[in-house]
Amino acid sequence: MARKNQTLGEFIIENQAEFKYSSGELSRLINSIRLAAKVVNHQVNKAGLVDIVGAAGETNIQGEDQQKLDVIANETFISTLKNREIVCGIGSEENDDFITIEGHKEDNQNKYVVLMDPLDGSSNIDVNVSVGTIFSIYRRVTPPGTPVTMEDFLQPGRNQVAAGYIIYGTSTMLVYTTGHGVNGFTLNPAIGTFYLSHPNMQFPKDGTIYSVNEGNYTHFPLGVKKYIKYCQEESENRPYTSRYIGSLVSDIHRNMIKGGIYLYPKSSLNANGKLRLLYECNPMAFITEQAGGKASDGYTSILDLKPTALHQRVPFICGSQHMVEKAEAFMAEFG
């Protein structure tokens, strides 16, 4: 039961019975993410003041310049998760391969793998636009005590036991689900405590906001072009409002509160779209569905896709159920 202004710690304890595995494990998992989120929040908030903004000089597997905060966020979450004796492996946007965590005990009985985008939207950092962390949690499928394998990471999104995001915006929020609805917690930075501010978040079934990078319009499939024109034409509650921050967490968080649709479709420039299935689309799809919304690649539910590679990309359409269904109808008819 969610009570307004409950702390995240109280909420986890009062709701851990819902978690079908050992209650203490969930608490330790979410608590480690909570701690890392506070550390990263502090770094993000001071980015403009200290020379940690701007490219770290490296590039990640995506071939994107690694911003210094990307590196800091990645290292913060990895070290925090390693020290909790519960995670046996981590997959991150910033690491080419997955990380195996041996654990301090002889027989590593750690049962969870975490996939994450430690700082999504990082290109926005040096222009002071909100960014986010996205995480996805699975139980390993290979036997505890043996080295974690790629099979433990390439699970369909339907298998997630928890997923969430942290949005470092005008306030810092942690939003997550363990399969029993979605709850949002806002950080009081003065005392470093997350308070339940958005209990039982629900995606409105309809909305009037569409989020897509229209600069790619000419490269989109015909069905996507037709849907965008549908959003723009005068009729009943249209034209819709176009809102695109260029930060996945921010765009979807806003749409979940106000109603709306986010699209990153395939195009002649990106045959599979841009977003990564394992640590962007799956966790955001789990949250979206738990909040009553819909998420697909235009044809198949994101959560039903069978992953084939750690960093694979998929087309992503996510948001208010009726808006996603309308976009899917155009794509079914026109491709």
Ligand code: P6P
């Ligand atoms: P584009 C950020 O790089 C990101 O992964 C998402 O956060 C965001 O929605 C999208 O890419 C923006 O991509 O091509 O429109 O700049």
